[in-house]
Amino acid sequence: MTRVLAVSTAFPPHRYPQHEITEELVSGLPPGSDRALVRRLHAAAGVESRHLALPLDRYRDLGSFGETNRLFVELAVALGAEAVERALHDAGVHAEDVDLVVSTTVTGIATPSVEARLAAEVGLRPDVRRTPLFGLGCGAGAVGLARVHDFLEGRPDGTALLLSTELCSLTLQRADTSTANLVAGGLFGDGAAALVAVGAERPADAGHPVGSDLSPASACTASSPAGSSGPSVVAARSRLYPGTAHLLGWDVGDWGFRMVLGPELPELVRLQVTEEVESFLAAHDLKPGDVGAWICHPGGPKIMDALAGGLGLPDSALAASRRALAAHGNLSSASVLQILKDVQAARPPSGTTGLVIGMGPGFSSELVLLAW
Template sequence: MTRIVAVTGVVPPHRYRQQELAEAFAAALRLPADSSRAVLDRVHASAGVDTRHLALPLADYAALSGFGQANDAYLAAALDLGEQAVTTALAAAGLPADAVDLVISTSVTGIAAPSLEARLAGRLGLRPDVRRLPVFGLGCAAGAAGVGRLHDFLAGHPDGVALLLSTELCSLTLQRSDGSPANLVAGALFGDGAGALLAVGPEHPAHGTAPGPAVVAARSRLYPGTEQQLGWDIVDSGFRIVLGAELPALVRLHVAEEVEGFLAAHDLKPGDIGAWICHPGGPKVLDALAGALALPDTALELSRRSLAAVGNLSSASVLHILRDTLALRPPQPGTYGLMLALGPGFASELVLLRW
């Protein structure tokens, strides 16, 4: 089986309290001190977020005049964060950059062609013949999906090394003239960060010595008729978020059943999972998942902790939570874990892990 040998999570240096961000967002939207401002304050207070990190100093966002400037800022910050995440992961694994056979890079908060991993190849020391797979459009689900696709590749390359890089700068997508409920929620939830994960195949020398879990299996699932629940509308000012109010209900209706079916295929039940690495889509989504699967209060504690500390980092969140799991609550050998993330489609990505 595929073995995860290192996982890292990094954030930009510009850290702000949730109230500071609420004040700045209200000023950008020019919200008066009336019911509209009261709604924004309630959304920020109920988001489960205490602090977030931004790609730029807060005062610099007002100078971004359009999508082009925002995307230029994305490229500069994403390359620096991505390099930091990958070099930290390589050092932790004790592997050189030229050992990497495949790199999957995922981001849904900016556009890059050449893609981020191509621009980073020389800076990192990746081989000229490294296989590359840039991914856009999976959104928050891409971190878990990327782990699944690394697993697929290493099944056919059992002595190989594969790298997943997730770089999400959500603050640069925020629409500063959009007072819609979806944009208010996005302004309260999403933060900036990156993560990197290295995995090796079963015949690689590092497979038997790494403390990380093995990837047992992965599953992707689309839920027909839910395409309008999550994603982007592309407008003149960039990415305008689509965020349906029905998402928690869909989690209760579909995702819990999908999790139970996936686990049952491996003779497991939710109670057999000792480590839950769940994307923190927001407090309501986490509550819906915990309630539908009858999880104990502690099961999603690290997801809620990550949400409070850095916000929703889109596809990078599950990598940050897996890092925290290994550092703060390392499972005992034989423990099963489940990585779960949701994204546009509406879709779920599940990865079964075992320590």
Template structure:
């Protein structure tokens, strides 16, 4: 089976308390004080305490166009991508020349050549490295990227593969959009990057690594839910599509998919000792907790990540996987589940064994 050798997460250096971000967004985006109460309520109920941003707060006033924001995405994203990739390879005791495949993902900027192509020469990836840049999966891409990496290593079991996520959500700021959905996004999302290194079952160092193995995966699209989550892309860049029905969709679909997926492997939710869930938001996490009947501590690391850094889109679940491995690894041989949801509306499940 695929073995996770290392996960490394990085954050920009500009760290702010939620109240500081609330004040800055109110000053930049709300022409009328009558809307300030809604903004403050949404920021308070988000359960986010601090976030890291790629720019100092005062610099966001200067973002005047999509092109300017996207140039910053490429410039700053490359720096974070390099830190994440080199950190993960160092933790795995591997060199850039050892990497056979790089899957990169982001939904907060566009780059062609893609970020991993621009990064290749800087870090020493081989000229024949295989590259799969992914755009459009959004928050689910941390889990889906790991699943597709596993698919590849199943067919190339002696090789090394990397998943690289870079999400600079703050650069998608829509200063003229005073909708509730935009205010919710402004309350939840932060900036960050992460890289995961994995090896196939026949790699000579497979047994050396203490990370979990990937046993199985499941992908699900839910018909008729396309407007629940995503972007509308226009002259000012990425405008959030965020439906109030997301928690209900978790109740209706995701819980049953998790139970049936686990049942295929003779497991039930109480058997899972390591839950690695994307922090979509407090209501989504509450819905997941309720529909699966989880114990109180099951999503503790996910809720802590949301409080400390916000929702990092596809990078979040990788940060939480890193924290699980480092802080609270389940008992050897016990099952874990990594899961995320994203535009489509869709879910991705990854069964792990520690």
């Protein structure tokens, strides 16, 4: 089975409490806007603070889609490189050992893609296989882990890298007073995450000791010691829900990315995603009560409440997701990787079953079964 050696994160240096972000956005609303509604929506988002790609006052001066996308490329490459170097260091793996890199984002367009732009900087081989993913939204962190697993099942002596880089704040439409945009303005944060995994035939001691010369990441503080027992990937399942494509995604135009967010999503999660989770677990002779580590995308309080209620989970089950949402906001595809990092830091006992749940446009879900 695929073994996860390390998961690391990187955040922009600009961090603000939720109320400061709220008041900045309220101050820029068009005349006649319902400012009280914005404050209520932001207060109910379950977010206490967020990292932003830019200083808060810079967002007033952002202009065209072209300008914001140029900023995305510049900042995403720098932040992604930081996450990758840290993950390689924490895993005890040299960059030149990586055979595949999967990268995902849904908050900017880069051609060459983000992983191609940072490959030489972090020391990836010129012949490294690359799979950039776009359009999978918040579910892409789980999808990326599943695709890494697919590769390593066929290349059991290989090493793979997953990178998620999301700068959600650069997509904000300040003049858009739709409920979807107001909710997004109170929910999403910026960050990157990277994961290093190896195939079943890669020797357990194939990594290099932390502190050896592993490129600039050697100066980083390790989030999990090399050789620590990370989870193995047991199986994965993808699901599209027909007739739901209009509920989540981007409306793309001259203005950039405008949020599409249907109010029916929590009910869809409660009725259909929970059924898919139960079916997936049953295929492996498991029930929700057998899962000891829930790594669920924090799509917002209503989404998590719907999932927990539909599966009959105790309040503690999604605690890691709620803490991540409070501390950083919804990081789109990077969130499940950040949560997996936090769960791994708590050292789940051997024999623990974990489940990664990602949800994104389509409407779609991605499930990845883990075992410690």
